[in-house]
Amino acid sequence: MSYLELFRLAAPETIIVLVALAVLAVDLVAGRGLxxxxxxxxxxxxxxxxxxxxxxxxLVMPSYGETAGGIFVVDPLTQYVKVALVALTIxxxxxxxxxxxxxHVGEYLALxxxxxxxxxxxxxxxxxxxxxxxxxxxxxxxxxxTAFNKRNAKSAEAALKYxxxxxxxxxxxxxGMSLLYGLxxxxxxxxxxxxxxxxxxxxxxxxxxxxxxIGFGFKVAAVPFHLWAPDAYEGAPTxxxxxxxxxxxxxxxxIFAKVMLLGFAGAEGSGAWHHFITGWTPxxxxxxALSMVVxxxxxxxxxxxxxxxxxxxxxxAGYMLLAVMSHExxxxxxxxxxxxxxxxxxxxxxxxxxxxxxRAGDDKLSSFAGLSRRSPVISxxxxxxxxSLAGIPPLAGFFGKFYVFAAALKSDPANLGLLWLVVLAIxxxxxxxxxxxxxxxxxxxxxGPAGGGEFKTPIVSQVALCILxxxxxxLGCAPALMLNCLERAxxxxxx
Amino acid sequence: xxxxxxxxxxxxxxVLMLLPKGNAEAARKVALLTAVAGFLCALSGFFEINPxxxxxxxxxxxxxxxxxxxxxxxxxxxxxxxxxxxxxxxxGILFSWNIEHRAKEFFAFYLALIGGVYGVFLSxxxxxxxxxYEIAIIPxxxxxxxxxxxxxxxxxMKLALxxxxxxxxxxxxxxxxxxxxxxxxxxxxxxxKAGTFSHGFQMWAxxxxxxxxxxxxxxxxxxxxxxxxxxxxxTAASMLLAGVVMKLGAYGCLRVAMTLFPEGMLAxxxxxxxxxxxxIVYGALVALVQKDFKFVIGYSSVSHxxxxxxxxxxxxxxxxxxxVLQMFSHGVIAGLLFAVVGRxxxxxxxxxxxxxxxGMSLAKAMPFAAVxxxxxxxxxxxxxxxxxxxxxxxxxxxxxxAFPTLAVLTxxxxxxxxxxxxxxxxxxxxxxxxxxxxxxxxxxxxxSVAERLGAMLLIGAALVIGIFPKLxxxxxxxxxxxxxxxxxxxxxxQ
Numbered sequence: 001m002s003y004l005e006l007f008r009l010a011a012p013e014t015i016i017v018l019v020a021l022a023v024l025a026v027d028l029v030a031g032r033g034l035x036x037x038x039x040x041x042x043x044x045x046x047x048x049x050x051x052x053x054x055x056x057x058x059l060v061m062p063s064y065g066e067t068a069g070g071i072f073v074v075d076p077l078t079q080y081v082k083v084a085l086v087a088l089t090i091x092x093x094x095x096x097x098x099x100x101x102x103x104h105v106g107e108y109l110a111l112x113x114x115x116x117x118x119x120x121x122x123x124x125x126x127x128x129x130x131x132x133x134x135x136x137x138x139x140x141x142x143x144x145x146t147a148f149n150k151r152n153a154k155s156a157e158a159a160l161k162y163x164x165x166x167x168x169x170x171x172x173x174x175x176g177m178s179l180l181y182g183l184x185x186x187x188x189x190x191x192x193x194x195x196x197x198x199x200x201x202x203x204x205x206x207x208x209x210x211x212x213x214i215g216f217g218f219k220v221a222a223v224p225f226h227l228w229a230p231d232a233y234e235g236a237p238t239x240x241x242x243x244x245x246x247x248x249x250x251x252x253x254x255i256f257a258k259v260m261l262l263g264f265a266g267a268e269g270s271g272a273w274h275h276f277i278t279g280w281t282p283x284x285x286x287x288x289a290l291s292m293v294v295x296x297x298x299x300x301x302x303x304x305x306x307x308x309x310x311x312x313x314x315x316x317a318g319y320m321l322l323a324v325m326s327h328e329x330x331x332x333x334x335x336x337x338x339x340x341x342x343x344x345x346x347x348x349x350x351x352x353x354x355x356x357x358x359r360a361g362d363d364k365l366s367s368f369a370g371l372s373r374r375s376p377v378i379s380x381x382x383x384x385x386x387x388s389l390a391g392i393p394p395l396a397g398f399f400g401k402f403y404v405f406a407a408a409l410k411s412d413p414a415n416l417g418l419l420w421l422v423v424l425a426i427x428x429x430x431x432x433x434x435x436x437x438x439x440x441x442x443x444x445x446x447x448g449p450a451g452g453g454e455f456k457t458p459i460v461s462q463v464a465l466c467i468l469x470x471x472x473x474x475l476g477c478a479p480a481l482m483l484n485c486l487e488r489a490x491x492x493x494x495x
Numbered sequence: 496x497x498x499x500x501x502x503x504x505x506x507x508x509x510v511l512m513l514l515p516k517g518n519a520e521a522a523r524k525v526a527l528l529t530a531v532a533g534f535l536c537a538l539s540g541f542f543e544i545n546p547x548x549x550x551x552x553x554x555x556x557x558x559x560x561x562x563x564x565x566x567x568x569x570x571x572x573x574x575x576x577x578x579x580x581x582x583x584x585x586x587g588i589l590f591s592w593n594i595e596h597r598a599k600e601f602f603a604f605y606l607a608l609i610g611g612v613y614g615v616f617l618s619x620x621x622x623x624x625x626x627x628y629e630i631a632i633i634p635x636x637x638x639x640x641x642x643x644x645x646x647x648x649x650x651x652m653k654l655a656l657x658x659x660x661x662x663x664x665x666x667x668x669x670x671x672x673x674x675x676x677x678x679x680x681x682x683x684x685x686x687x688k689a690g691t692f693s694h695g696f697q698m699w700a701x702x703x704x705x706x707x708x709x710x711x712x713x714x715x716x717x718x719x720x721x722x723x724x725x726x727x728x729x730t731a732a733s734m735l736l737a738g739v740v741m742k743l744g745a746y747g748c749l750r751v752a753m754t755l756f757p758e759g760m761l762a763x764x765x766x767x768x769x770x771x772x773x774x775i776v777y778g779a780l781v782a783l784v785q786k787d788f789k790f791v792i793g794y795s796s797v798s799h800x801x802x803x804x805x806x807x808x809x810x811x812x813x814x815x816x817x818x819v820l821q822m823f824s825h826g827v828i829a830g831l832l833f834a835v836v837g838r839x840x841x842x843x844x845x846x847x848x849x850x851x852x853x854g855m856s857l858a859k860a861m862p863f864a865a866v867x868x869x870x871x872x873x874x875x876x877x878x879x880x881x882x883x884x885x886x887x888x889x890x891x892x893x894x895x896x897a898f899p900t901l902a903v904l905t906x907x908x909x910x911x912x913x914x915x916x917x918x919x920x921x922x923x924x925x926x927x928x929x930x931x932x933x934x935x936x937x938x939x940x941x942x943s944v945a946e947r948l949g950a951m952l953l954i955g956a957a958l959v960i961g962i963f964p965k966l967x968x969x970x971x972x973x974x975x976x977x978x979x980x981x982x983x984x985x986x987x988x989q
Contacts, residue, residue, distance in 0.1 A: 393626035
């Protein structure tokens with residue numbers, strides 16, 4: 001194992017780190033004395049170009065390999081997820097270019113990039129230690145991003161809540177990992193699975209499973225570990241919230257599935273109705289069911305759109321957990337498709353909220369009233385995002401759900417063991433249409449405030465939102481574009 | 496050519512979106528042009544050799560991972576309904592010629608709805624069918640919530656949620672069917688082959704899917720969205736809702752639930768027939784006591800759709816043919832009735848209270864509206880010479896063979912139908928005029944050319960099919976010879 005080899009594999013991460021440093025430097029040197037909006041544009045462009053470079057590197061010069069027994073693994077699948085993560089970062093940077101909540105522009109963008117690096121390492125490792133380290137890199141960056149609006153007390157409160165819950169969850173994760181290490185004598189996921197195989201079910205293993213699920217359940221905001229999410233989303237600067245809801249979610253779900261599938265292989269158990277068998281799937285089944293029900297029902301009564309999106313995120317975590325527990329290759333494909341398209345949609349939705357918030361002062365539902373006549377373009381984008389979240393074809397959200405549900409049922413085609421969860425999920429997605437339509441009702445049906453002229457929407461955000469809406473539509477109409485790549489990647493990986 | 500009905504409609508949506516703001520005239524013209532083009536494409540399907548036979552329109556790979564194909568196919572049943580959609584679309588636009596408020600958006604939503612409906616009637620891949628089915632839900636919500644009248648936001652939300660719950664049930668059934676069949680395909684033709692689904696599976700999957708679609712067809716007791724939705728909707732939307740959207744549900748029952756799960760249908764047919772008859776009689780009775788003119792028509796739709804479901808439940812060829820013809824016939828007639836109530840009467844008098852209308856003696860003020868309503872009413876009552884007669888007669892004959900007792904009850908329903916139609920007709924148009932209404936008459940604008948054209952179109956369709964039912968029967972009949980309906984010949988009885 002040479003350093004050159006390591007550099008070759010970690011080139012995209014290296015690029016992002018360098019870009020983060022460059023952004024800091026650029027803002028320090030060129031940004032001095034300029035207006036915040038110009039500084040955002042200059043540093044933001046540097047960040048975007050750097051991220052694009054990283055993506056290009058991954059696509060044009062892909063290099064696969066493994067170092068130091070699974071500490072850093074690059075295969076087509078992780079490469080694929082990383083491309084998606086960096087793309088989400090780009091969109092987050094684009095929608096934050098119009099912000100004015102901070103004067104520390106360089107630091108803000110650099111932190112976003114550091115969080116991205118954390119996520120990239122997170123998805124490309126099969127080792128518990130590395131998982132923990134990169135999880136912390138991501139989380140710490142995100143805590144700061146949440147607290148970044150110093151003029152708003154809510155932002156500090158949100159960050160503190162997020163941090164306290166996060167610290168607690170990290171402790172649980174670490175405890176679970178230490179138990180796993182004690183049981184198996186290794187920190188490598190595959191070796192853990194091999195060591196645990198054939199030993200029968202150990203109570204200690206059950207504790208380790210529950211601890212791990214708690215830790216990741218917090219990261220993906222699944223009930224009952226979701227309490228931080230609505231406050232954090234509401235208080236955080238909107239682009240930060242978008243990033244927490246999209247990139248962080250994609251990475252967390254991927255590593256969650258990986259830990260469960262690789263590390264606990266053989267301890268699946270069964271989550272079939274009336275046939276629960278001890279293992280990790282019944283635990284996740286319960287968490288998934290709770291997330292779908294609590295998330296969707298609580299979202300109905302929200303008046304703040306950011307809180308509404310937070311509860312909808314909790315509900316979507318429930319749907320995605322369905323894919324995690326189906327433990328088969330197609331389910332992984334469905335999970336990645338779902339998480340990535342969900343990430344794109346959410347960044348878009350938060351982007352629209354950010355624009356409305358900066359013009360109308362808050363993110364209450366009533367602030368959206370009459371938006372379609374004040375700014376038809378972003379209204380139409382919001383229409384697409386909301387309908388995709390509700391699962392209306394031909395948008396990506398629909399195919400994502402369909403694919404996840406089909407994969408869940410396919411894991412046990414003879415008895416349709418997970419049918420109860422699928423039925424619950426579909427019923428709950430019918431409920432969700434109600435609150436997504438509430439947002440659209442304000443935008444399209446309600447009359448805006450008298451004398452409200454046209455919104456001036458910043459051109460960069462508008463273009464970014466249009467691209468996102470187009471992607472959501474395109475991936476929904478032609479999911480094969482993404483699925484073909486995913487399938488090829490999956491074929492090359494052993495899970 | 497048939498596939499172009501879908502593409503033209505969605506292209507129309509695009510063009511409308513790109514039009515400059517505030518130009519209602521251009522929006523109307525684009526919409527009308529699109530709808531007429533779609534109608535002509537639909538009509539062209541009838542000029543092919545042996546139009547009723549099952550034939551492929553398009554069939555290409557779409558999402559190979561799951562075996563999903565972009566598969567359009569047509570037989571006589573789809574062809575009839577596509578034609579109905581074309582007719583209703585054109586007429587609906589003619590009757591919304593007076594829309595000025597956000598006209599561009601109105602017609603964009605309208606055409607998106609039409610495109611989805613065409614798609615459902617032509618899809619032979621379950622996934623594709625479901626996609627089009629859901630595309631049709633959202634525009635309805637916006638059309639009603641933005642341009643509607645009485646309690647529009649409530650009506651719109653109720654309609655959207657009912658439809659979505661129905662489609663959720665269908666979705667569960669579809670995914671389960673896909674996984675259980677193990678065939679890696681969503682093709683209706685493949686899945687319909689005998690022996691794909693076990694008896695036990697069909698026993699629960701059939702009611703799930705049938706009721707899921709049935710909600711949209713106004714199946715009692717899940718019909719309550721229909722009257723409120725119809726009343727809240729603007730005229731063109733009521734016409735489409737009653738005219739084609741309810742048919743989506745009935746079509747889904749026939750094309751998906753009954754075709755895939757014939758054993759389930761055989762086991763549940765009595766229950767469905769009973770619900771259908773309750774719908775016929777209940778809808779008619781409720782229509783009899785309504786005070787709001789539009790509610791009368793709304794409940795009459797529930798009653799008439801009961802005939803469609805009853806026809807399906809008979810499981811014999813004549814009943815099924817009757818059901819399909821009734822879909823066409825009710826689509827045309829309900830469209831006409833809603834046009835009279837919503838556009839001709841309400842837009843001019845601004846009331847739908849039968850008691851108030853009684854004092855206006857509208858027959859003198861707008862003879863054209865009165866004549867149209869009398870014709871539509873006669874057609875709706877099932878007088879010979881109109882399409883309703885041929886359709887309902889066949890359904891009743893089919894019912895007589897399958898469930899004689901229910902046929903008698905259905906007859907009672909028809910009688911009540913005569914009663915409520917005559918009552919509404921008398922009160923709305925031929926009441927005693929109060930003296931002060933004379934001046935109001937002069938203030939009303941006269942019936943426009945667009946309205947006249949729309950009314951002629953629909954009356955013409957009802958009359959032509961009433962006098963020459965063969966035109967459609969020759970197309971519908973052969974559809975039931977295709978392999979899709981093997982079960983009908985084997986186990987379905989006569």
